Amino acid sequence: MSDTTEDLIKAAFQRLADQAPDVRGIEADLRAAEAPARGQWVRWGGLAVAAAAAVTAITVPSVLTGRGPSDTPAASGTAAEPNPATVRPATPVREPGLAIPYRPEWLPDGFVEVGRSGGGAQSPWARSWTVNPAQSPSPGAPTLGFRHSPLPPDTEQGEVIDVNGVQGRLIERATSSGPNRYAEVTWTQSGELVVMSLSGVNDAKAAVLRIARSVKPDPVAAVPTEVLSFGWLPEGMVSDLTQVTGDRPDNYTLLRTATLVGDEGITAMLSPDAPAWSDGPTIKRTEVPVTVRGLPGTSFSVSGAPPSASGVVVRLSDRRWLYVFGGPDKDIIRVTNELRIAPLAPMAWIGKR
């Protein structure tokens, strides 16, 4: 191969590379998806968990009701009696778990809450909303994300806006679904830097500003960190992220991770969905029956995938599936056996405004 030909190969690749798309489209879509919506596949090392089955109906949701304008007490001076079904308890009761400090009072029509996470390195709390969560998500679907912001806004981008007397910054971008369909506002809410991002709706800028300006303290919301927690972990590994996504109070997936900085971590996941394996010609999966938590389960390992593509799967007595994967193989059974799992309980906020 002559130098000239090698030079031509390099020049050809450079020409291709120069046609690469702009990063801003991806950045906008990523921010919109930062708290993933229900239905997003959790794929990991050849394991795919697909929505497949719903758990049976469970006990009555407690405490929370919808959070829309209908919750607002009748204005003074009106003769209307409040509807008992929409009256909040006099003293709101905080859900157990990691507190989420704020909520928007106003949302566009049809938006319901589908995800919460807490304890992650990027954001100590996050929550997300979408429309029609029971349907399969499609690219460009309406999504609203609200989270703590680890970084101040880029002061060289966007425009300065006012959020209830506080200066903030608004960035509007085109996405793959069209122009003016992504906007985010970063501002300081009660001393905390927060970011609200909205995508998949027309005139996202106006809508996200209205949502941001409606944010109030939330005395109730929390990330349910107590549902699934690690007992024993390998040395140096620390439990961090808890994430729950769903479309109904009784149909959700809860994920908890523990990580060792610079190394693969362990993920434990509770799901109503049975495992769905996506093997390819170069991926080989082996399964071995094991007993975990006193129940018959399966230990699996996947070759042709990252080294940590192994773990265990077991169906719990409440019909949920428990997946635990990652980390050293020798430790995974012990980690699984010592997980603390709360009884199946509805998450009343899922699918509500």
Added chain:
Amino acid sequence: MTLDEFITQRVPGLLRYATTLTCDPHLAEDIVQEVLLRAQRKWTRIGAMDPPDHYVRRMITNEYLSLRRRKSFHEVRTAPDSMADHDPSVADGTAAYDERDEMLARIRGLPPRQRTALALRYYCDLSDAEIAHTMRCRPGTVRGHLSRALATLRTLTPIGTTR
């Protein structure tokens, strides 16, 4: 490195790499976005790597190769119109551009694994061992891919005589 920093500083380069891999800016964007959505969920670990972009580049490479396996097609279907949308350049009419375009057409015709190895060698400037790590195969396999790719490019009609 935080995810925000990574997106700003490193993703443009990874998008360029993905475009050389796929020969299709739209497909490159889809692959990078899919990979970043997965990386986002375990960013604590990935962001602590030094540097994280090597790991993400490996994810992109294998997403592309596994995507092709799933779709079971043999050639990258590059849509000329879509490429034109992303091509800021205007034909300059020089012989250098003609030869470069001809080489590009030949590279597009290579099987995916050969083209991947070629991109990692001539665009990313990686060694056989580094390419093997990225493609999850042995160095000998990499040498085979490169050898066959170069042989194909060498045996095609000499550049400059096809027009």
